[in-house]
Amino acid sequence: MKSVKVFAPATVANVVCGYDVLGFAVDEPGDEVIMRLNDKPGVSLLKITGDEGRLPLDPDKNTVSAVVKHYLNHVGRQDIGVEIELHKKMPIGSGLGSSSASTVGGLFAINTLMDNLLTNKELVPFAMKGEELACGYGHADNVAPALMGGFVLIRSYEPLDIISLPCPQGMHAAIVYPEVDVPTKDARQMIRSKVLLKDAVTQWGNVAGLVSGLFMNDYELIGNSMTDVLVEPTRSILIPDFYNLRVLAMEAGAVGFGISGSGPSVFALTKDRETATAITQKLQQHLQKLAINSLAFVSEVNKKGPVILD
Known part of the structure; x- marks a missing residue:
């Protein structure tokens, strides 16, 4: 070839x-x-x-x-x-x-x-x-x-x-990218280099809970574990109206909600495509009210990775 x-x-x-x-x-x-x-x-x-x-x-x-x-x-x-x-x-x-x-x-x-x-x-x-x-x-x-x-x-x-x-069959991601600039290098520099032991313990428990939830197909455990006490409190400052976006997503049926990577994209995990689509629409409408343009993507968890097109 x-x-x-x-x-x-x-x-x-x-x-x-x-x-x-x-x-x-x-x-x-x-x-x-x-x-x-x-x-x-x-x-x-x-x-x-x-x-x-x-x-x-x-x-x-x-x-x-x-x-x-x-x-x-x-x-x-x-x-x-x-x-x-x-x-x-x-x-x-x-x-x-x-x-x-x-x-x-x-x-x-x-x-x-x-x-x-x-x-x-x-x-x-x-x-x-x-x-x-x-x-x-x-x-x-x-x-x-x-x-x-x-x-x-x-x-x-x-x-x-x-x-x-593994992950539950049919799990989808609702992703919204607010068109604001958050360079990865800058976002990483904002993160604390030292954390309190009690916060580390909370984070360890949530990571273990999320992994366990994925293995057990337990959406409730997955959602309860999607909490970040170390990085999100700082990075969320860079995301337009982040906490109101979270409320809207959870009210619309999200399993959990957070920042994708260093942001500014946010994502919600859902049980199906319909819920993911509804969430992206609500989040985009909210951002539009703030005069912020955005892009939205709805996708099942991709289990293939890269593929040959031609």
């Missing part, structure tokens, strides 16, 4: 209480990557669309190409040439793993063209290099679910230990 077109999904990281250790993939939005091999050694980024000129074409500075170079060095194939087109199909800086989708799209494409030398799980450390380039820290709670699909727990970073989690 000399060329491939790949779709890589957006992700919801943290899932409220699981800062840097929990995430899940969604069906939409996402990014598309077109990759071709040639005989001229080196990686070139030919085109980027959908980014409004915000992303670099320098192959060493863009995550989609930088991780491909890292992959080729690892497998000893610096002799081949790679041409890449990146088509952004999702908003940048949305808290939905925009850099992750680009990174994962590039890695999945080159691994496909190399006859799948590595498993998707084995690609995660390479993808983390892309996250380090994008935001200064190589976290895995976006790239792991984007590569592996479904819900993912990062039990440990040193050594890296990634666990796929």
Whole structure:
């Protein structure tokens, strides 16, 4: 195979209480990557669309190409040439793993063209290099679910230990992206470096409860566990009318509600598509009253990860 077109999904990281250790993939939005091999050694980024000129074409500075170079060095194939087109199909800086989708799209494409030398799980450390380039820290709670699909727990970073989690059949996410700017680097810098032991204990209990709820198909336990006492109180300041959005979502039938990644996107978990659709409509109507434009996405939890389109 000399060329491939790949779709890589957006992700919801943290899932409220699981800062840097929990995430899940969604069906939409996402990014598309077109990759071709040639005989001229080196990686070139030919085109980027959908980014409004915000992303670099320098192959060493863009995550989609930088991780491909890292992959080729690892497998000893610096002799081949790679041409890449990146088509952004999702908003940048949305808290939905925009850099992750680009990174994962590039890695999945080159691994496909190399006859799948590595498993998707084995690609995660390479993808983390892309996250380090994008935001200064190589976290895995976006790239792991984007590569592996479904819900993912990062039990440990040193050594890296990634666990796929089940989730109830038919679980959906209602996602609303208020069109305000919340850079990931800035959002991370707001987080406290030290926490009270009593808050840590509360957070540990909620993470354990959420994971247990996913295994038990227990929506009540999942919802009761979706509480964050460490990060959300700070990051919610950056989200327009966050707590009123939460009230609206819960009143409309959400299982739980929170910030997606570093924001400003918010999400609700629901038992079905109809409830998720109703929630996005209510949240968008509320934001419109505040003169804030928004985008909405409704998706079942994506259990496939990246896919070949062509």
